[in-house]
Amino acid sequence: MPRKGMRSICFNPRTSSFALPARRALPGPAAAEADKVIESAALLIMKWNPDTSSYARVTSLFYESKREAAQFIACVSNLQKSMHALASASPVSDERLIHAQFLMEIAMKRLQKEFYQILSLNRAHLDPESVSARSSRTSARSSTSDYSDDGNGDEECAARDTITEVEEASTAAMSDLQSIAECMIASGYGKECVAIYKIIRKSIVDEGIYRLGVERMSASQAAKMDWDVLEMKVKNWLEAVKIAIRTLFTGERILCDHVFAASDTIRESVFSEISRDGAMLLFGFPELVARSKRSKEEKMFRLLDMYSAISENWPEIESIFAFESTSAVRSQAISSLARIGESAQAMLSEVEAAIQKDSPKSSPLVAGGGVHTLTVRVMNYLALLADYGSIVVDIFAVWQGPAKPSLPELYFDMSPESDDAPAVSLRLAWLILVLLCKLDGKAKRYKDVATSYLFLANNLQHVVSKVRASNLQDLLGEEWVAKHERKVKQFAGKYERLAWGQVFASLPEGSSPPPPSPAQAQERFRRFNTSFGEAYRKQGESVVPDPKLREEILGSVGGRLVQAYREFYEAHRPAIGKERNEGHFVRYAPEDLQNYLSELFCGTGGDLGSTSSTLSNRRLSWSR
Structure with a gap:
């Protein structure tokens, strides 16, 4: 939020804020009531004046007594009302008004000190993780009940007590901060309160981003970085962005909304101030990676991982940074998505070009x-x-x-x-x-x-x-x-017809009578042996890695060929008779053929030297 707007809300108490023209004197009862309020406030405020009391200097009001702290806030509120009444009816030199202004400044210094102490001493209880967990206390408690009931009751109770203690401390600190902030803003000291909050909480956000491993990096640094180093940073960012969104920024938004619930304008300005730098650094990183000229194949998938991380968390991003003053954060996230998309498109075109080349x-x-x-x-x-x-x-x-x-x-x-x-x-x-x-x-x-x-x-x-x-x-x-x-x-x-067509062609079509003569049978067996041997040796080096396709080809070639050869074998073998050189013509039995074919498409080579008795017992799914 612009400073001018902040100044209009948080005016400087040392200006003539209450120096209004005298209009009319307060009636007797009203003046007496104002005197009573100022006197009562003076007792409590001066008790906690660190400039005059060593006790007040070393002791915290809100830690010492919650009851007295509430009284202190109430008396400051009443003092503020009396000051407005005096300012509207008394001259600026009215001693009561001057004294009240003096007390108000002391009270604001006290509250300013308390506000700083609560923020500083409760960093553990006000860390974003603890604050963000407040909205899901029920699930946190239920998670402790998931421990098995096997003698771990003490551990379960201890875990539940720890969660309760953290929640209670976090809730108490947030309540105290809220009451102080509302009092200071109502009293015209909002600027001082906001300044303290911004300094402390912005340092926590910046430290959180740093601890998550997200470092500030220029486009030139990203461009010069080795891909292995850049990829490690991407992987780290993928983990960091989830924690940052769900814990760091969510917790800070909850805390800020709670502490400055009295003013929408202030809480928007404060949250924008403390979160913008860290969020811009976080959501700007993917754009730097996308702009780098590294074109390794792995980059595409790291880009898609980052795109997924932002798009999947977009509802949370849009909700956390919904303010107009944080629109730059949303714009940066969208810009990173757009740049990733452009880079991914270009990389896919590079893949196509690589295939083409x-x-x-x-x-x-x-x-x-x-x-x-x-x-x-x-x-x-x-x-x-x-x-x-x-x-x-x-x-x-x-x-x-x-x-x-x-x-x-x-x-x-x-x-x-x-x-x-x-x-x-x-x-x-x-x-x-x-x-x-x-x-x-x-x-x-x-x-x-x-x-x-x-x-x-x-x-x-x-x-x-x-x-x-x-x-x-x-x-x-x-x-x-x-x-x-x-x-x-x-x-x-087409492969089957070209590789095995001559083998099928060597077998006569049909085996109807009259039966072949011995010479015809010998010639036909010789022609089949030659064509099958050549085809087998040529296809012996062939491979079909896919089991399904291999089974289909074997079923088509082997099933048809073995069946056709069996019919040919049974019709022509008797014609050769019992000659001593029968083996010279009838080289394969149907079972041998089946076993030879079963060895195809494994790239083992075509060896027709002999058939193994162990192969003859093999049963294939395509055999008939």
Whole structure:
């Protein structure tokens, strides 16, 4: 509050505040009553005059006798009323008025001293934590009753007694401060009272902010700071902001409202004065971090943590700093949120640019068509981003996608489809689309086309699985997931046709009579052995990390192939007869084929040297 406004409320007693023009003499009874009030006040006020009494100099009125302290406040109030009556009816030189003014100044010095002592000596009982706990005394007491009743009754009682003692001391001190403040303000000495309060309580707020580890820091200092150091400060701030809001500022607001309950203007001015610097320092820190040029991936999530801390506590911030004079604190918190949002938007654009710039030749081919590290890194990043739920919805509420995206035709039907979807959903879908297009370019580097489709199937399956297992599913929607699951099946199907088509083609269609001749049977077995051996050796290094996809491919390839081979085997093997070189033609029994296939997609290599008897006992879910 401006000083001018404060001066209009708290006038200086040493000015001619009571020097009003003489109007009329007090009637006899009124004059006698004024004399009686002044005389009575003089006895009590002079008793506690530290300038004339060594007892008053070393003793506290409010600690010595609450009853006498109340009498002191009452006599000062009565003295004030008598002074107003004398000032309106007597000349300024009236000896009674001069004496009353003298007594009032002594009384104010006494109350000023008491006010300072209560604030200073009760720092423990008037600390923000104790004060803020007063509004939840019931829950504090109930928490002590949660101790188990297993012989800890003494500890429970001690805890309850401690809480009660702290509450009682806090309540008594606040009541005393309130009565003194009201008396001094009513007597025209509010300025002195407020000055003491501001000095002591502001130091407590500033010390509290410092103890919470929030230090004053310039934008240039934040920009030059190593990320590891800055991140530690962010983590510390995340803990500090919760304590500061729920305890420090809440407690100070409660105390200030209570002590200066008599004047809304004064309590607003006082609270603004003691809290503004600490609050501006606290809520300005996230903006400094957001403005720093550090672009590590971890920064995004630290920014979102700070955004969440402010937004989740916004109702409390808005309530504590509701005064017009504390609007700068609210504005700073909002400014930090806005700056975090801008920085997060920029960082996500950097992620997209990094994906776009990733060269297909920047990393070696993934052995066996497995999952690329780019896929893992991007999806882990997006899944962590989605964990922030409504926060990312707020921050990425607006996004304009590229007007004419340059994408492979293969992915046109996988682009974000609904303009009605939340902007963050479109943004995340677009990033995944950019990733998939980049993976498409990497797939073309494989010399074996079948492996390139397996690579696409593996990577898209990883994307879908990551979406299914995270909050990305809520943001992208079930339709998006279903569409990409169908695309995985398409990639897997193309892989199967290209990798195993020749093997299926080597088996004759149907096995109806007439039965084949021995030469025909031998040639057909030889053709199958060759095509299966080549396919198996080529696909022996292939990997399918996802258990679900691996089971589906094995079920499709193995189930169909083993069944078709069994029919072929049963129809053609009798034609070869009991020749000594039968094993040269009939290299695999249906069970051997099943066991060989079961070893696929683990990247262990294709070894057709022999079949193990232990493998022949294996039963697979896809076998028929």
